[in-house]
Amino acid sequence: MIKIQNLVKRYGELVALDHLNLEIEEGEIFGLLGPNGSGKTTAISCLLALLKYDKGTVEVFNKAMMPDNYAAKKQIGVVLQNVAVFEEMNVRENIDYFCGLYVNNAKERKKLVEEAIRFVGLEDYTRMRPKQLSGGLLRRLNIACGIAHQPRLIIMDEPTVAVDPQSRNKILEGIMELNRRGATVIYTSHYMDEVEQICSRIAIIDHGRCIAQGTKEELKSMIKTGEKITIEGVLLKEENLAEIRQLPHVFEIAYEDQQLVVRCSGAKHNLVRVLNYLQEHDIAFGRVFSELPTLNDVFLEITGKELRD
């Protein structure tokens, strides 16, 4: 459905997109994950032909995406990072206006607007102006304006920034519902939990490059870490640490302030082996956690830095 090949975008000396390659299939919720400034929004702008790029090709619905490709634009819904609505219009007027940019028939549009209002749960706020809405409701209005015309492809650029958890969940549920109804969604975020929760495939971007791409399972399998074991309140000597490091599948340990963090590759019984060692050596310990790798671990292992950095 979407093919981005060798996309390069420079702002003077700064390379915002560095030979970016992406392929998105119909029916997916495709996540673009990356820290702030990694090039997600630039990639979206190039995809929508809002921005001229220096090199590469962008194809949408199997046709080159150009500023005048209105046939393709008609099938795309856009939910931008900042709330893009008119302060002078109320909720219904805003949705009607942006839907009107795609649907000319007034009757059909009215139906679509009502559906969008219901979908985002703004039935009680239709006569309110944007400045009268809370941050969460404003985000929902922003989404309604982008999806009212029921597009085939929805591009959402960080739609949950500065949103309370309740509204965030509502928005994420809504995105999954849109996908169930047949829309392909491109979802950019720097919140790995969101991307992990809703996306069927994910591309991790850093410095304008796609550093990994696949399902979340595929991404996690790309890295060494299969399990991260954290043990609190444990007193260890150097020799203990050396012996734990020698346990099967353990590839990295860290010990600080009586807290031991053991990283193991994706094998079974790692936790049992570590706890057995501590019992055999009569070493007391406090709380124990075992975590499967997250996308942050993927990012950390590939780039050497935390995603949130």
Place this chain on the structure above:
Amino acid sequence: MTVFKGYMKITKSLFGMIAMYLCIFAGVTFAMQSVGQTTEKSAYAAEKLDIAVVDSDGGELAEGLVDFLKENHHVEMMKNDEETMQEALYYENVDLIIRIPQNFETVCVDGEEKLPITKVPGTYNAIYASQQINTFLNQVRTYKAAGYLLEEAIAKAQVQQTSEVETLDESGVTSGMPSYGYAFRYMPYLFLTALCYVLGLILASFRKKDVKNRMMASAVSLRRQNAESILAFLVVGGAIWVFAMLLTLVIDGKAFLEDPYKGYYILNTLALMLVSLAISFVLGLLVNKPTVVNNIVTPLSLGMCFLCGTFVDISFLGENVLKVSQFLPVYWYEVVNQKLCDCVTMTASIRMFIYKGLGIQLLFVAALIGIALAVSKMKQQEV
């Protein structure tokens, strides 16, 4: 027509502010028109001089002359005292002193001797009075020669012939401004404030980065968006123009409709409307925060109106101010308006002057559109 309707919806939401500007304009126009009309009412009236008469004769002819003079001037009788007479002239209590000699009839009518007149040195008023006195005495002389008695001759000479006179002013200018002229004079203030404010705010809304991106990503072509925006601009500008013209008709519709040059007034206001639209368009492209629009529009409109003769008559503006004003479009609107207000006969040179003023305003429009296109292009590259 979604974009056009969007403009109209936002305009509707700004209706209160538009109404306020329309009320201010109407109020200022009515106030200035009423003040202007009371101070500028003018009529032709014969000059009345302060004349002192020293009557050494006291006869019938002398009395007849004094009565004749009283009909045309302020006359006071004075004693035949050199000192009193000199004092009256020195302090300019009187413009001239007429000394009627003894045997007035014999000396001045039969003998054709001139009546002695003493005037304030360096003034010319005495010529006017002495001409009237000579006319009176000549008529008495003529009637007497024709056989009339002195009493009859005096009575006939006192009757002044009058006739209606129509003035033909070859300069083509009048001395006063027609009542509707005030509405036209203050129109730049209405157009600049209302249009720049309203359209500036609307454009600021449309040019918010994310709204603009959403519009650019939509299925409506950029060309169509621009066309609908221009249409909306013309409709808003047209509505305010219609209001201004209706106000002109309310002030003195009959006089305006009878004005043979009303077409030029209308053309001038249309040119001004285009100038105001172009200014508001550039402003809207440069500014995308409503508070900044407010901060720019007020000094811009007031400044231009003060510098270009809207609030202060052009004739009161200094030479240096006028040098600057000529680079502002409102100045050319005001000079054309002034010319039309003063015009009685449309000569070729006046017509040429008006076309020049209109042309310069249109050149300003073209230049502003050029700037707008350049700014638009620059902003597009910023995305």
